[in-house]
Amino acid sequence: VLDLLYIGLTIVVFAAVLLAGYLVAALLHPERF
Amino acid sequence: MSPALAGFLQVGLLIVALAVCYRPLGNYIARVMTTDKHWRPERRLYKLMGIDAAADQSWGAYLRSMLAFSAISVLFLYGMERLQHFLLLSLGFPNVPPALAWNTAASFVTNTNWQNYSGESTLGYLVQMSGLAVQNFLSAGVGIVVAIAMIRGFIRSRTGNLGNFWVDLTRITLRVLIPLAIVGGLVLAAGGAIENFASFHSLTTLAGGHQTMVGGPVASQEVIKEMGNNGGGFFNANSSHPFENPNPFTNIFEIFLILLIPFALCRTFGKMVKDNRQGYALLAVMVIIWLVSAAGVTFFEAQHAGLAPQLAHAAMEGKEVRFGIPGSGLFAASTTVTSTGAVNSFHDSFTPFGGGIVLFNMMMGEVTPGGVGAGMYGILILAIITVFVGGLMVGRTPEYIGKKIRPTEMKYAALYMLTMPTIVLFFAALSIALKVPRASILNPGPHGLTEIMYAFTSMTNNNGSAFAGLTTNTAWYNTTGGIAMLLGRFVPEIFALGLAGSLARQQSVPASVGTMPTHKPLFVGMVIGVILIIVGLTFFPALALGPFAEGLH
Numbered sequence: 001v002l003d004l005l006y007i008g009l010t011i012v013v014f015a016a017v018l019l020a021g022y023l024v025a026a027l028l029h030p031e032r033f
Numbered sequence: 034m035s036p037a038l039a040g041f042l043q044v045g046l047l048i049v050a051l052a053v054c055y056r057p058l059g060n061y062i063a064r065v066m067t068t069d070k071h072w073r074p075e076r077r078l079y080k081l082m083g084i085d086a087a088a089d090q091s092w093g094a095y096l097r098s099m100l101a102f103s104a105i106s107v108l109f110l111y112g113m114e115r116l117q118h119f120l121l122l123s124l125g126f127p128n129v130p131p132a133l134a135w136n137t138a139a140s141f142v143t144n145t146n147w148q149n150y151s152g153e154s155t156l157g158y159l160v161q162m163s164g165l166a167v168q169n170f171l172s173a174g175v176g177i178v179v180a181i182a183m184i185r186g187f188i189r190s191r192t193g194n195l196g197n198f199w200v201d202l203t204r205i206t207l208r209v210l211i212p213l214a215i216v217g218g219l220v221l222a223a224g225g226a227i228e229n230f231a232s233f234h235s236l237t238t239l240a241g242g243h244q245t246m247v248g249g250p251v252a253s254q255e256v257i258k259e260m261g262n263n264g265g266g267f268f269n270a271n272s273s274h275p276f277e278n279p280n281p282f283t284n285i286f287e288i289f290l291i292l293l294i295p296f297a298l299c300r301t302f303g304k305m306v307k308d309n310r311q312g313y314a315l316l317a318v319m320v321i322i323w324l325v326s327a328a329g330v331t332f333f334e335a336q337h338a339g340l341a342p343q344l345a346h347a348a349m350e351g352k353e354v355r356f357g358i359p360g361s362g363l364f365a366a367s368t369t370v371t372s373t374g375a376v377n378s379f380h381d382s383f384t385p386f387g388g389g390i391v392l393f394n395m396m397m398g399e400v401t402p403g404g405v406g407a408g409m410y411g412i413l414i415l416a417i418i419t420v421f422v423g424g425l426m427v428g429r430t431p432e433y434i435g436k437k438i439r440p441t442e443m444k445y446a447a448l449y450m451l452t453m454p455t456i457v458l459f460f461a462a463l464s465i466a467l468k469v470p471r472a473s474i475l476n477p478g479p480h481g482l483t484e485i486m487y488a489f490t491s492m493t494n495n496n497g498s499a500f501a502g503l504t505t506n507t508a509w510y511n512t513t514g515g516i517a518m519l520l521g522r523f524v525p526e527i528f529a530l531g532l533a534g535s536l537a538r539q540q541s542v543p544a545s546v547g548t549m550p551t552h553k554p555l556f557v558g559m560v561i562g563v564i565l566i567i568v569g570l571t572f573f574p575a576l577a578l579g580p581f582a583e584g585l586h
Contacts, residue, residue, distance in 0.1 A: 002131035003115060007108060009135070009512070013519045014104040021096050021527040024448070028441050028531065 036347070040331055040359030043285055044324070047363075050289050051296055058293065059300020059312070065208045066181045066201065067305065075203050082199065089194035092534025095182055096527060098198035099175060103142050103523065106168060110138040113164045114156075123157035124232060124247075132511035139515035141165050143522035144172035144404060146258070146265030146374055146497040147514060149506040153247045153268050158230060165265060166254045170214070173261030173294075174205045176372075176406030179526050180298060181205075183410040184305045186533030187434040190541045193534050209294075210261065217256035217290055224286065225279035226252035251276050259290035262404040264374030264497040272364070272377040273353050284360050284377060288367045295319070295371055295402035298409045306434050310552035315412055317557045322401035322564070323370050326394055331362030333387035351382025362387075369394035372404025374497030381484070381501035388483065388500070389580030395490045395498075396572045397564055398453055404495060410529040412560070414446045416551065417532075419563045421446075423549050423556075432548050435541040445532035452524045453493055454571045460517050461489045461575070464509070473504040479586070483579035488514070493521035 114134035178201035231248025303312025361378035400411035424431035431438035464470035474481035487500035
């Protein structure tokens with residue numbers, strides 16, 4: 001169970017970073033979206 | 034020989050060695066990252082991995098490639114640790130517990146190498162060599178290629194493309210890191226660092242007691258640990274262990290390795306932007322802060338306040354006699370102005386102001402010279418903030434290396450600068466506020482606050498040096514520390530790459546009479562001022578309640 005938790009946490013953290021990247025791009029370069 | 038003379042000689046020797054390597058290595062890295070020619074093994078690798086080496090990536094694609102590569106690296110390393118007992122060369126060690134395995138995986142993939150375990154009693158040879166050491170190369174490579182992508186932002190015009198992440202990472206690993214590591218590893222082995230598969234030996238000590246010692250492939254990992262600014266030791270005692278760092282020669286050589294690539298990247302920057310003076314200006318900022326820091330740590334550790342330091346003629350607690358104060362102070366300053374985090378003395382035992390300086394070094398965001406690559410893109414962002422501040426002061430349009438610094442670029446720079454302090458202060462405050470993490474503090478009062486601040490500053494900045502005195506192999510610190518390391522590494526890289534993409538889309542503008550010179554001493558002084566003001570404003574309350582309060586008590 002703990003293994004699944006930490007694998008899930010890894011995916012969540014990286015997904016959050018990726019989403020933050022998209023968010024930043026959308027806010028700072030709205031003309032490109 | 035007096036300690037002061039020994040210190041001056043070591044610094045002098047180091048500066049000469051680094052100066053000799055600065056131009057050839059910097060030029061070589063620039064050539065590697067700009068040539069169109071692929072080596073045959075590289076072409077085979079691209080074919081094997083299905084990579085189109087000619088494809089140029091936008092900053093978003095570059096970021097996605099980097100994140101995908103790093104996420105898979107974390108999962109792979111986590112899996113290796115969790116299955117260690119079933120792998121070859123495990124030395125009989127059990128599988129690493131989940132929380133510790135995750136913290137370690139996040140730590141090595143982010144170039145942090147924070148270690149909540151003792152290498153010699155937790156990990157077998159295969160995990161050390163094929164897991165951790167591989168990440169020592171790759172995480173260093175990722176840092177350098179992000180810096181190179183940032184530099185391309187300045188030299189490219191009317192394109193959002195920054196290069197190809199996979200090609201950059203392959204080249205920097207195969208053409209720079211591995212060849213240098215082979216040479217450096219041989220020097221370390223010749224200097225006495227061990228390199229074997231000797232496993233465990235039971236010895237009888239001079240006092241008649243029994244001791245178990247473990248051998249291992251240390252020299253080959255020691256070299257990339259220092260040169261890649263990773264810092265994770267084969268042994269728990271890190272570079273104070275005689276198998277990793279046997280004598281004053283290996284000590285100064287390890288400091289040389291720590292500083293080699295970060296300084297040389299200034300030359301790479303100057304070469305790529307076709308103005309070496311710009312590289313020298315950034316180099317001057319880095320060298321001044323590094324030297325002041327090394328002098329400060331050495332000065333405070335040479336003080337004799339208190340009975341024990343008076344008897345030893347210095348604050349020798351936690352330091353190796355074979356390195357003395359100069360070898361320890363120089364190492365401590367160098368490991369914390371970069372993102373290395375290796376230690377040859379124990380920072381928890383430093384005098385309050387000595388420990389405060391190494392903490393302050395990390396709080397500067399490790400840009401002087403910083404981690405391999407991470408220091409370069411960090412100081413470029415600080416240079417951008419400096420030209421903006423300078424532009425406000427004299428009413429000039431801010432420009433840097435032929436690119437206008439517009440509101441969009443400043444937003445990226447501001448977001449970059451806010452990320453690290455936010456993560457550090459959030460997790461440190463939470464750890465002090467909650468009962469369970471607070472129980473991990475060994476020393477009460479200001480020193481305890483410094484222990485927690487140091488831990489999260491080190492992890493978030495991907496330094497990895499431990500202050501000791503804080504029990505961090507707990508579910509709380511393993512998990513929050515892992516999150517802090519991942520966010521501290523990759524969130525700033527979003528802003529660095531976004532900024533690079535924004536710069537690359539601009540048309541380059543030639544310098545005019547209204548352009549602020551960014552290669553002169555005035556600019557060097559302004560960058561140092563901006564760094565000190567930003568760190569001072571952000572962290573002064575925490576520093577005042579921690580090391581300052583303890584030192585003035």
